[in-house]
Amino acid sequence: MTQNFNIIWLVILLSPNLRICHAGKDVDKEPPRECKLEGLHPLLIMTYKNVTISVSKKADKITIPHGERVTVRCRELGRYKLVGDPLLVCRNGGWNGKSPSCIPTTSISNYSDNVPPTILFGLPRGSAAIEPSGALAVFPGSILHLECLFARRMGNPEWTWNSTFRQYLTGWAIAPSEKDWKYRLSIYYVKNQDSGVYTCSTPKGLSNSIRIHVVDTHCPTLIPTPAPLSSKIQGARMGQRAEFECPNGYKLVGSKVLNCQYNGRWSSEVPRCELILCPEIVLPNAKLQMLEHNNSVSGNAVFTCLWGNLLLGSQTISCGEDGTWNATVPVCSQIKCPLPPVPKNGIILETERSPPVAQKRFTKANKARKVGSLLRFACLPGHQLIGEGSIICTENGTWSHEPPLCEVRCPYPGDPPHGKIAPLKFWYKPGDTIQVTCSLGYVTPLEPERKPTCRENGIWSGPPPPCTSYRDV
Secondary structure (H helix, E strand, O other): OHHHHHHHHHHHHHOOOOOEEEOOEEEOOOOOOOEEOOOOOOOEEEEEOOEEEEOOOOHHHOEEOOOOEEEEEEOOEOOEEEEOOOEEEEEOOEEOOOOOEEEEOHHHOOOOOOOOOEEEEEEEEOOEEEOOOOOEEEOOOOEEEEEEEOOHHHOOOEEEEOOOOOOOEEEEOOOOOOOOOEEEEEEOOOOHHHOEEEEEEOOOOOEEEEEEEEOOOEOOOOOOOOOOOEEEEOOOEOOOEEEEEOOOOEEEEOOOEEEEOOOOOEOOOOOEEEEOEOOOOOOOOOOEEEEEEOOEOOOEEEEEEOOOEEEEOOOEEEEOOOOOEOOOOOEEEEOEEOOOOOOOOEEEEEEOOOOOOOEEEOOOOOOOEEOOOEEEEEEOOOEEEEOOOEEEEOOOOOEOOOOOEEEEOEEOOOOOOOEEEEOOOOEEOOOOEOEEEEOOOEEOOOOOOOOOEEOOOOOEOOOOOOOEEHHHO
16 A cells, blocks of 8 residues: 555656646646637638638737637638638647638639639629628628639539529520639529528539528618718618718728628728828927918928028928928028138228127137128228228128228328329329429429339338428528
């Protein structure tokens, strides 16, 4: 007995996941694992709790709890044939049953006779919807055509069905464009008793089936939507649809098309129209100002800069239908005039335009000047200022005038007592001479002298000759 007891404890120690029943309860029991929608055929469409999931759209991130069921079908009804179980049940991290997959049929395999035939459906009258299981839910009273697509030159396919309600017309389509590849089964004015499985088989015995489920299903009546949302509603019968749109300047939030589904529910909620607005514009500083601001679609924002600043970018930007501005907000850059050259033999006196008025000697170290700045010019002794004596920085970033020149000149020497000089000028160029005309009773010295001449350095060669009274001669 002791030996058997020791063996039991050895088994327990070597099996950490072993369930131990104690007082009617499991000890250290692990919860069942969830199942992931991964590794499944990419053409499958799955439905879990009335939510449709496509394998190709990141379904691997969805998990299904233990014990829950997932209904599967192929992506395009009739163009692919489902092989495997149409119902998957999650069992502790794995799926039970045969893994489903989708195999191509004739319409996407160049009408080969080595694949099952494609089955399409048409509704000259009535409506239908696809159920999660892959069955075609048809509204009573509809006219339904089932088209078996097969190359007529390879023989005749055959339609069979498990409904015993009535016989159905079968045969090749009559229209010239269809008669060589559509083998049709027609059900006129569908009734509940027409529900069942309809199978088309090729001469080689390859088959494809479509299950018909006749059901009188209606969705809740959609009330015409208020403006600005507009709608076109076919009705509330299964298979019918409602289309919605918004006017310019609005965006549709939600689904544009709603379908009345097999379960009597619309495929989504009624959408709404939301006014499209471009982002509000926040001005970066006080230099930039807005003359106009309309951030709805086709609206404009118009900008200007404070005096003395240049607008860089678009003066007007527009709000587009996608809710974005067609250009970035412009910026304002202070307008400055580059420093003018200092005249040769001259100086610049800078006057600040803000009170109190002050003057300072201009140096090359000074930077460019902003709009409104005033520069005054002066010449060194022996030079005359030619041009404007002061210039102002304008809004286009240029000075109001070209800087002046300082030319060598001799100043007016003044008239001698009792005489006048000629010619009379304010300034005299180098090489100019002057002579003196004395008043009545006065004469210039009799000794021959040179006339005073303006030299190249701006200094006279001598003073004007004096006028002497006759009595003193």
